Amino acid sequence: xxxxxxxGKAHSHAYRxxxxxxxxxTEPVLQALAGRDEEGVKAAAEKMGWLSYETxxxxxxxxxxxxxxxxxxPNNTHAEIAIAAxxxxxxxxxxxxxxxxxxxxxRMYNAxxxxxxxxxxxxxxxxxxxxxxxxxxxEEGRLGKIYHMRATYLxxxxxxxxxxxVWRLTKEVTGSGALGDIAAHSIDLARYLVGEFDEVTGMMxxxxxxxxxxxxxxxxxxxxxxxxxxxxxxxxASAFLVRFENGAMGVFEASRFAGGNRNxxxxxxxxxxxxxxxxxxxxNNLEVYFADDEAGLQGYRNITCTEEQHPFADAxxxxxxxxxxxxxxxxxxTELMKGLSxxxxxxxxxxxxxxxxxxxxxxxxxxxxxxxxxxxxxxxxENV
Ligand SMILES: NC(=O)c1ccc[n+]([C@@H]2O[C@H](COP(=O)([O-])OP(=O)(O)OC[C@H]3O[C@@H](n4cnc5c(N)ncnc54)[C@H](O)[C@@H]3O)[C@@H](O)[C@H]2O)c1
Numbered sequence: 001x002x003x004x005x006x007x008g009k010a011h012s013h014a015y016r017x018x019x020x021x022x023x024x025x026t027e028p029v030l031q032a033l034a035g036r037d038e039e040g041v042k043a044a045a046e047k048m049g050w051l052s053y054e055t056x057x058x059x060x061x062x063x064x065x066x067x068x069x070x071x072x073x074p075n076n077t078h079a080e081i082a083i084a085a086x087x088x089x090x091x092x093x094x095x096x097x098x099x100x101x102x103x104x105x106x107r108m109y110n111a112x113x114x115x116x117x118x119x120x121x122x123x124x125x126x127x128x129x130x131x132x133x134x135x136x137x138x139e140e141g142r143l144g145k146i147y148h149m150r151a152t153y154l155x156x157x158x159x160x161x162x163x164x165x166v167w168r169l170t171k172e173v174t175g176s177g178a179l180g181d182i183a184a185h186s187i188d189l190a191r192y193l194v195g196e197f198d199e200v201t202g203m204m205x206x207x208x209x210x211x212x213x214x215x216x217x218x219x220x221x222x223x224x225x226x227x228x229x230x231x232x233x234x235x236x237a238s239a240f241l242v243r244f245e246n247g248a249m250g251v252f253e254a255s256r257f258a259g260g261n262r263n264x265x266x267x268x269x270x271x272x273x274x275x276x277x278x279x280x281x282x283x284n285n286l287e288v289y290f291a292d293d294e295a296g297l298q299g300y301r302n303i304t305c306t307e308e309q310h311p312f313a314d315a316x317x318x319x320x321x322x323x324x325x326x327x328x329x330x331x332x333x334t335e336l337m338k339g340l341s342x343x344x345x346x347x348x349x350x351x352x353x354x355x356x357x358x359x360x361x362x363x364x365x366x367x368x369x370x371x372x373x374x375x376x377x378x379x380x381x382e383n384v
Pocket of ligand 1: 008097125
């Protein structure tokens, strides 16, 4: 694994816990961790249970005792690491978003296809049992024809104008702001549950135009006493409308300036026969409404998705004994282990990663051109 902070912790924990809950033919061995700072990577490897460490990710790729490269570094590093890993015949798990640009994403996609390695991208929210159950209800036709999806992904961790300029606020490291960081998750859930995007139109805003440079940062926290200010060149908030290929309408909003919302990943889907709604901060619950319920008893009901009928749930605890954020990663990696045993790339994989990237690019283009953009127009020819 390359990187060892926020996602490094989530992935390490998931690899360690996976065999405790699931019987997989292929089991993860935490062989080596890579980071640039020897003292930091050594301490992280000891704490998180990695057997060895390297101070350059290229050494991981050269090692014969490593089959899978897990990329949990900032977005500007994904392409170089993934392409080198694929060319060395290593399987890949990459954090989202796939890349900074469509051009990078296409090169990554070409590399995994050409070298025939297993690939996955870490859109983990799909793997909460409630989301898997939502998918099942939709596939069974229980919501009927889907008319609407309205999704918000709201955070508030950078509202203080003195909050430093971390990598997530610098275009050349992150690609885009709230759009690629959090709306990308809503886009993945929308593709998973509703279907492919046809066209989009969006708006973006940067409320705080410059910030002090960061001195120490990791995940969503940072410290700085610096008086040196630098420009914020990504969106603090984005909103967009979607026409899905199946005719459904989508309304999406992602913001890091929605005070009081810490990780408000929420949505509602309405169909001809029923509706569902979900809130990540109560992730075990799926609210469900069916139009054919008896008159007088109609309304949303709240299902706690911890029963044996709810995918992945019975690997954990008895009904009503809830699971958390970290379990979404364990579930995703269980799929990855299955894919490694059976020789396929479980979804979400780089096919999903590149489609997500096309949508992000189309939204950015629509903001530039102040109009609607067909997602298909963002597709690159494969021989980039
Ligand atoms: N799936 C999710 O819900 C989710 C949540 C958070 C972050 N992410 C994604 O995970 C990735 C990492 O985000 P994070 O929050 O863990 O970041 P972070 O800042 O907490 O950690 C990044 C790590 O990468 C290391 N790093 C940076 N540049 C490097 C380089 N050139 N070589 C080696 N190591 C390098 C840093 O030292 C650090 O260990 C990003 O792509 C982000 O979008 C996904």
